[in-house]
Amino acid sequence: xxxxxxxxxxxxxxxxxxxxxxxxxxxxxxxxxxxxxxxxxxxxxxxxxxxxxxxxxxxxxxxxxxxxxxxxxxxxxxxxxxxxxxxxxxxxxxxxxxxxxxxxxx
Amino acid sequence: xxxxxxxxxxxxxxxxxxxxxxxxxxxxxxxxxxxxxxxxxxxxxxxxxxxxxxxxxxxxxxxxxxxxxxxxxxxxxxxxxxxxxxxxxxxxxxxxxxxxxxxxxxxxxxxxxxxxxxx
Numbered sequence: 051x052x053x054x055x056x057x058x059x060x061x062x063x064x065x066x067x068x069x070x071x072x073x074x075x076x077x078x079x080x081x082x083x084x085x086x087x088x089x090x091x092x093x094x095x096x097x098x099x100x101x102x103x104x105x106x107x108x109x110x111x112x113x114x115x116x117x118x119x120x121x122x123x124x125x126x127x128x129x130x131x132x133x134x135x136x137x138x139x140x141x142x143x144x145x146x147x148x149x150x151x152x153x154x155x156x
Numbered sequence: 157x158x159x160x161x162x163x164x165x166x167x168x169x170x171x172x173x174x175x176x177x178x179x180x181x182x183x184x185x186x187x188x189x190x191x192x193x194x195x196x197x198x199x200x201x202x203x204x205x206x207x208x209x210x211x212x213x214x215x216x217x218x219x220x221x222x223x224x225x226x227x228x229x230x231x232x233x234x235x236x237x238x239x240x241x242x243x244x245x246x247x248x249x250x251x252x253x254x255x256x257x258x259x260x261x262x263x264x265x266x267x268x269x270x271x272x273x274x275x
Contacts, residue, residue: 093265141260145203
């Protein structure tokens with residue numbers, strides 16, 4: 051099973067700041083990695099797929115990068131609605147998610 | 157408009173059975189990759205099962221042999237039959253649609269239905 055490890059577990063930042071979230075895979079997943087955003091009481095929403103492609107309707111302040119085992123999600127300037135839990139997910143071997151990064155308001 | 161509406165969640169005793177349903181609208185389930193993804197209370201996400209457009213089904217190791225994913229094309233419905241339920245099956249179960257180009261990225265989710273396995 052491919053294990054995805056996200057860091058940090060919690061990231062405390064202020065609106066307007068830059069956020070960088072990391073996801074490391076236990077083995078190469080090529081670029082078969084997606085990022086999801088989940089707010090309390092809601093289903094997740096895809097932000098990035100195939101490592102660097104923004105999903106439909108996602109603002110340009112979100113960007114993804116990486117390949118193989120190391121990936122990152124960057125939010126260039128945080129908006130109030132960006133504070134949420136973010137999960138990475140791979141589709142290279144079955145489908146697994148990371149444990150999540152809680153992006154909270156500082 | 158694409159919509160997914162789950163139902164069937166309930167409180168059930170360990171060892172019991174439950175069938176979840178997912179009503180799809182705005183698209184055809186038989187032409188898409190469809191999945192069930194669950195989330196234990198306060199925890200992360202776990203992919204449970206996927207059905208391909210051709211009808212092949214695949215399961216997480218944790219549910220293989222206990223859960224069965226099926227669909228009714230005439231009703232545009234999906235079902236998850238869950239047998240031999242365990243306490244660690246507790247969680248919100250989401251019905252989800254995968255991208256047409258690859259099923260392993262979800263573009264639409266239902267609102268979820270809560271399954272509680274407890275004595």
